[in-house]
Amino acid sequence: MSSTDQLQQSAVTATSTNGDSESLSHMLSSGRERGGWVTFFFISATLTGLMIAGWGWLTNLIVYLIEEFNVKSIDATQIANVVNGSINLIPIIGAVLADSFLGSFHVVSISSLFSLLGIIVLTLTATLSHLRPHCETDSSLCNGPSKLHLAVLYSGITLASIGLGVVRFILATLGANQFDNPQDQGRFFNWFFFTFYAACVVSSIGIVYVEDNISWGLGFGICAAFNFLGFIIFLLGNRFYRHDKPRGSPYTSLARVIVAAIRKRKVLVSSESKDYHHEINDEDGKSIATMPKRSFRFLNNAAMKTEGDINSDGSIAKPWRLCSVQQVEDLKTLVRISPLWASTVFLTTPIAIQNNMTVLQALAMDRHLGSDFKIPAGSITIVVLISSATFIALLDRFLYPNWKNLTGRSLTPLQKIGTGHVFNILSMAISAVVESKRLKTAHENHLQGQQGGTAAVVPMLALWLFPQLIVVGIGEAFHFPGNVSLYYQEFPVSMKSTATSMISIVVGVAFYVSATAVDLIRNVTGWLPDDINEGRLDSVYWIFVVLGLLNFGYFLLCAKLYRYQNLQ
Structure with a gap:
């Protein structure tokens, strides 16, 4: 059976309960070795549950901080930058533990429990009134969070961040280790990212809607339930996994x-x-x-x-x-790949800034679809997820195979990453143009800031933000799987968990760089006040267009000088 047929069979079994039982029974009765596509059902189901849970609190964090903890808008984006940065740096710790001491299975199990505990604490902050600040009765005056409020909030965020950060990429390593064929490993990464983005889409639509329109406590509670379900499914698949052996540090x-x-x-x-x-x-x-x-x-x-x-x-x-x-x-392999790694940091930094600033833009725009439905601001970035998931599937099933048929060669990881650079620069340029139009509309209507310095709503549909998000999603469909494939392919065998975590480290560093950049821009230019209608966010985007072009030139130079060690 070809790898494509195996993938199709696994997709069928993932959607049919009877198919699951027959496939697993056949595997046991035939005495097959562990690993292979049969494990994809458990890994993808685990990923789905944990990402629905993690994305449900993370994607709406800025709104939660502003509305429930009375944090100012730009400060809320900075907190989100630090949280996102930490989530993406934590995986290196999990990678060291997996490669050196515990193995991927135990690290995923432990981190899933951390995630569950963190989300439970967040649920308590949303349901117990004395764990969050309040506004004065019959007054628009709102108190800021106390030290106790922040201590409980940050403890929950920390636990949930550890779990969410470690699980994603160590689970990717465990999944790739189930295959011996590099083509199967590459296809696994494509479908792993597709599952990741699809789960995040579901979370951004369903759970964020519950949080914004019904109850924050109920929304976080649903996250906890999905986290628990994903953890149980992961444990049930243990008998089918091929376990990696820790090799020492x-x-x-x-x-x-x-x-x-x-x-x-x-x-x-x-x-x-x-x-x-x-x-x-x-x-x-x-x-x-x-x-x-x-x-x-x-x-x-x-x-x-x-x-x-x-x-x-x-x-x-x-x-x-x-x-x-x-x-x-x-060691030479790591030295050779480090310049490429550095270029990816500056590829991801504009995405980190755009991710948070788009939420603030959405809060200051008309988010109605029809007369009854209003898009939650925290869900606006769902467009990136849908775009990425859609194009990952299209690339895997149509573009990449047809490219190989026409040229006789597959696209290399570096070619995929380079294509992602181009789309990312284009997205920043579109963001700048759209924000210029939004600011022009705000000034024409002489809008004044609301209580607390947040921006007034501009009579301009939030649908204007969709093109830039679609384009950045296309870019991610190229460069994120391309980066993971490059690192997994090129890194030493003893560092496979570290390899899949490298892109996470890139994103983590990018969020910290973006936080530093935002502080620098605020202090030097005044382009980013709390009321973004009085700022120049469009100029910020244009800066990153220029920096993106310079970084792309640097990447092309690094890619030209790089020689693959394990290209198959």
């Missing part, structure tokens, strides 16, 4: 290479393989004799054998003075 090995290279900086580099230390293959007990590559030759010294480095039984006598050729090449 790869980071110690990388540090050893640097130390050994420095200590042997005066040793002459040899051109013969026998002069280097090689790893022993666990299967046949023989060493793999390969020459270290000529790039970054200084690091090759770490693998040069000198007197006293090897014991009589062949073991290393001085671990911080001698490393294997493979360990040296693993």
Whole structure:
């Protein structure tokens, strides 16, 4: 059966209860090895439950802070930037634990429990009146949150952030480890991201609507229920997963290479393989004799054998003075890929700023669809999710196969990432044009700010924000799966969890950079007051168009110089 047929079969079984039972029974009765597409049902169902739960509180956080905790608008976006940044930096901790000590399964299980506890605390802040500030009776004067209010709120956000941050990318690693074929792994990443975006769409529509129109407590309670359901499904799939084996900390090995290279900086580099230390293959007990590559030759010294480095039984006598050729090449891989990683940080920074500022724009625009329905401001970014999910499916099923049929070659990860750069720059330009029109409309109507400095509603439909969000979604459909595929493909085997977490680290750093950029712009230019109708958000977008073009040029240079290590 081809990988495409397997994927189709897994899709059918994911939507049919009877199909599930037959497929799983067949697997057990035939004695098949663990792993394969049968695990996709459990992994995708787990991802769906946890992302509906996580996105339900995260996507509406700015509105919750403004409306329930009386936080000023720009301050609320800054808090959201820090939270988003933390959520996307936390996965590296989970990756270290998964690669070095616990394995992916246990890390996902523990982080799912953290997420559940955090959402329960958030539910309490929404349901217990003494855990949030109040406005004075018969008055528009509202008190800010007390230290107790903030302590409880931030503890819930912290727990939920740990769970949400770790689960997404460690679950991606566990899923990719179920396959041996790189094409199946690439297809898995495409459908993993499709599931991710689809779950976020459901959450942004359903749960955010409940939070805005019925009850924050009920909305957060539904998040907790989905979190619990996803956790149970994940545990039920344990018997089918192929478990990765922790290999000990790869980071110690990388540090050893640097130390050994420095200590042997005066040793002459040899051109013969026998002069280097090689790893022993666990299967046949023989060493793999390969020459270290000529790039970054200084690091090759770490693998040069000198007197006293090897014991009589062949073991290393001085671990911080001698490393294997493979360990040296693993470090070189990380050094080579770091410039590309840096370019992705500045690709994602405008997206982080746009994500939060779009919510503020939506709050200051007419969000009605017809006479009865009003789009929740926190749901406006759902357009990005729908766009990304739709185009990931279209790319996987139509564009990529047809491209390969026409050219005889598949699009490389770097080509996908580069395409994402172009769409992202275009999105920022559209954002600037739309905001210019919104500001012009606000000034023509002489609108005054509301209580607390928030912007008055401009007589302009929020539908004007859709084009920029659609375009940024198309860009994400290219560059996010492209980045994950690149890192998973190129990173050392001992760092696969770290590999899938790299894009999360990129996003996390981008949110912190965006928070710093917003503070800098506020202090230097005055373009971002609490009342955005009195600001110049369009100028902010134009700045990031220019920076995006410069970053794209830097990316093209890095991509031209980069040489794939494991392109298949």
